[in-house]
Amino acid sequence: MTDDTARSGDSPSPAWGGPHRAGFLTFVGRPNVGKSTLMNALVGEKVAITSQKPQTTRRAIRGILTRPDGQLVIVDTPGMHRPRTLLGERLNDVVATTLADVDVVGFCVPAGEPIGPGDRYLHGRLDAAKRAKRIAIVTKIDAVPKQRVAEQLLAVSELGDWAAVVPVSAVNRLQLDVLADEALALMPESPQLYPDEEVTDESLEQRIAELIREAALEGAREELPHSLAVTIDDMETEDGLLRIYANVWVERDSQRIIMIGKGGSRLKQVGTTARADIEPLVGSKVYLSLHVKVAKEWQRDPRALNRLGF
Template sequence: MDAESSGFRAGFACFVGRPNVGKSTLMNALVGTKVAITSSKPQTTRRAIRGIVHRPDAQLVIVDTPGFHRPRTLLGERLDSLVLSTLTEVDVIGFCVPANEPIGKGDRFIVDKLAAVKKTPVVAVVTKCDLATREQVAHQLLAVSALAEFAEIVPVSAQGGEQLDVLADVLVKRLPESPPLYAGGELTDEPEQVLVAELIREAALEGVRDELPHSIAVVVEEMNPREGRDDLLDVYAHMFVERPSQKAIVIGPGGARLKDVGTRARQQIEALLGTRVYLDLRVKIAKEWQRDPKQLRRLGFYD
């Protein structure tokens, strides 16, 4: 019996929400492995990364999008444009609101944008329920239901694994009947070099000052097996910041911070690729790259 005749469903869902509401953590939890980087810093996600959930009855492809916000730079405009284009291409939208924070202007801004996407059902997802009391969760569910008419509202905890199966069922129910879109073993369609660059950026984001994260970009220039060795991968990457003062923060006294970033990134890359890695990581200055169209293209942020 083929997938289509057996009622198999396959399609795309995306998570949207303001920065730092737990979208990437939620996608990783549903997929069952890390395909998107996470950080306590807002606006960590800069690309629409796809994670693939395989079930006997369905294949759910989740698109994790950057946090939606009022842009202040050309990079911010590009990210918001990416989110808007993604909304029109998926079968169902998950609007994420954290249980432990009050509804704010940013949430209402996104709800207004979602109102324009008339044909796509929107499921409200109340995230981070492990960080809130039962009373807070109940209050947030009422507050979210007052925001707009949603197809359903589902409270979840990605960290605790609570209600993830319920959310997956709710999303799958709104996918079209279709054969699988990806091969059974695939968990993401991101190129390995992009995933490696993202893991390096995640390691760099941890522990830096608040003003730095949006100024960090990472490009993997080269990634090849070591000549004569099949157990070692050479990775050459550049981390770009906008100012000399930021370069000093990333490198740290005597290069200690950069060394720590490299060590943590290498461990994550080895876990991802299943092989030993030599990581050559250099820091460069790309002045005001977030506002420069030419540099944005060079760093992978296209129109």
């Protein structure tokens, strides 16, 4: 995740008196266990998009939490799953590469769902994180009674040998400080890896493309969420107005019709929703031009995947 020089030299001596720690933390779990929401809550800003649709996260996205005692670089990854397409295989490769490089892995299980074969499969895959310490995280504790949380904590504790087991609610911000404390305590002594003001290493273009895709995912049905991708053609500022020209990609002509909607109604709603998130990010008014294009079966086409950034 970083070269050796990033941790060379003496660690600073923070005013609070302890050693300064910094390193990489990733969350692993089935799709929709709340990994992206948890990262956003810890960072304090929307860095990764969220959706109820599976496989919303499609690459390793870094969010950065900086405190006086240390810095957590949180790597949000796609949910590990059994792939059906070349895209799915590449998403799993992203997870495997991340696991090999991080310092701490947070294994996420929602409080309201029993531990099943998928969780056990993923737990077995943690062996790929040979040098990483492990934390178990029970997510979404706000959604179930306390007794159910206690039962899930016990079940997760029995699943493996953990450095810590932490129940959290990203939505209600419960136990986030505890989780950050536990993760930082497991990090190596190190100077900061990123400047204080940085909350992500994502480019502005990447963040805008993801916000458009998040808006497009809203209300999407059946197979359409998996078939959506977004690219930015151009961005230019004129008289304080940011003009963004973007493409929403689908796999079939029928999906294009659905994405545009009757009289362009759905595409217009996507633009309105995305613009509401983009304007606070860029600090200016935004003109957003969206076009829907078809790339036949792009999830299975290596050249198309490369063009779309996968």
